[in-house]
Amino acid sequence: MMVTLVVLAVLAAGAGRMGMIVVRFMRTYPAATVTALLLFLTLIAPVWFLIRALAYFDRRRPLVFMLAFAWGASVAPAVTIPASTALDSLIAKRIGPGFAAEWGAMIAGPSVEEIVKTLGILAVLLATRKSLTRALDGIVIGALVGLGFQICEDVVFAVGSVALQGDGDALTPVLTTFVVRGLLAGVTSHTIFSALAGAGLLHAIARHDRPIYYRIGVASAGVASAWISHVIWNSPISVLPEVPAGILLVLVVKMLVPLAALVFLVRRAHDQEATHYLAGLAALGDRSLITEAELSTLGSAARRARARRAAAAVAGRTGTQLMRALQQSQAALAVVVGRDGADYSHDLHRHVVQIRSLRLQLRGLGLGGEIPPFVILPAVSRDAACLPQRQAARLVELSIGIIPSEHRDRYGEEFYAELLSLAERRARPAAQLSYAANQFVSALMLRRELRVRDRR
Known part of the structure; x- marks a missing residue:
């Protein structure tokens, strides 16, 4: 409980900081900011469908998803934006402006961003560790933290490109940034980096049957693979000309190894999860x-x-x-x-x-x-x-969930059996919904009565 409260407090602080930045953007470049938000938020759709397909057996709680995405979209950028700038300035002072201009992004970006994202993944996993125990959980949580950060970073870059062009509230720089960072790069950077880190961290938290040194080693390997992948991604090294086809090919080559590693981990985690659940069903x-x-x-x-x-x-x-x-x-x-x-x-x-x-x-x-x-x-x-009619069944399930857990099986069977009886008699959907609504009211009253009785 304490970990959850701390995570929520940090999230509130991060959201407040990023809210101030968005408000400032809206005042200066309202059309560009709204366009950037709408365009880059579309990146959620492919990741969400992929997660739904991977988590076929155990549909994780949406609140956990939201918590992970919120950390990536609020706390991570709120910390990394000033921290990366400070580290880049330090590199320029210690080594030289030329080195910082060419190599600063490769050093400062991964060093700051992967640390903050990793802390977010760890915080979410610890806050929800009782419900997240399978290997796929770490991958999903990590991917959502990375996705939240990636969308926020892309919006900042898009609005920043508008400011650099100096042509007022123009949309062309936003569209160009979306083509390069949204369509060409897609969700292949931070989403994949953080998914690799999440896989290692979940293994360290959940695998109590393994020695502590092994768990720490796996977690370190996951975080290190995320950092190395990010360094390669930000590396300015390229043997191809700076044209769209060359840029795209470089991005593909840079992502081959981390993407292959993630595909391997996902397939293995999916197979393990399917084996676990299907074994119980076969039994x-x-x-x-x-x-x-x-x-x-x-x-x-x-x-x-x-x-x-x-x-x-x-x-x-x-x-x-x-x-x-x-x-x-x-x-x-x-x-x-x-x-x-x-x-x-x-x-x-x-x-x-x-x-x-x-x-x-x-x-x-x-x-x-x-x-x-x-x-x-x-x-x-x-x-x-x-x-039974779908909405009626969901309302009955909600009614059953209201009843205290120690009495749920007894009353739950009765609630659902009566709805099933209505469905078998071909009762109209309105009649089934009416029954479900009455059961919801009854469940509220029953919950109060049972709690009073249990206190005696």
Whole structure:
């Protein structure tokens, strides 16, 4: 708790500092600042879709994502902007202005920026260490810290180029900066650097089964690889002419090694995560929930996509949607089993019901063949032919979450079973939403009653 409060306090200070800078930019170059923000914020989209694809099994909490991105976009630039300038000035005084002009960015940038970003990754991992334990977590958190910093740095560079041109609130320098730093370089610099550091730091925090010297070594290797990659990226060395094609080729060559290292780490982390969760799902021994072939398919994004295309070939868009929903429900069940085991809970019950219902719908479209006999939760109706209305189901889940955890399983099963009963009777969506709203109010009252009773 204390670590979280400290992180939030530092974030508030960093956000205040960067807010002042943005306000100053807006007063001087309003059109250029707004354009730069809108353009560079689009870099979030590809990274977000990639993270969603990688974290297929365990959808990490959005608040953790926001915390990591906020550190990179506020604290990191608030510290590194003056610190890098100071170190660059020191290099100019000690060695010479010419050396600083050519090599200062290669020395000052990585030395200051990677330290501050690494501290941010470490702070976020420590503040959320109970929920972030798998190798992929460090990569994702590191990438988001780097992405936040990269977007903020790009905006500062864009507005700075407007000031250097001296042509008022012009948009041409912003567009040029976006082409070079946004489209050509993309998210291949700070996002990759910090992802490498995050992978090493998470390993050091989570792998308690390893000796301390090994964990420190892995963390140091991750941070060092981020620093070396950044040094190479900022290096002025180039044997190609300063033309767009030459610049692009140099950027590609500079990023080959860190990108290859990150791809290797991501694939390994993804495979480890899939193996961990699918092992628990296979141990259930219930082929009505997932067959041997589906276990193999679920562990690979390419095989999941192939299964959806096969469903589309038979049943069109409906087949694709149902197959995607089945895969997502199976992945969610795998996470529940990996987290809580096979003991009965309302989460387990909900996913089992969803999977069996989807199987029946797929079978009705000529997909999936015969449904194997049920093994776990045999009391769940085999005749459930539809799922509850989505918003109603989410509201019921929210209602269940309001109930104190020690009573959640008892009341959660009742709440969701009644909604499922409405869905089976083909109740209108409005009726299901009305039931869910009533359950939400009831959950608030029940929470108060249970807490009063528990205090006695």
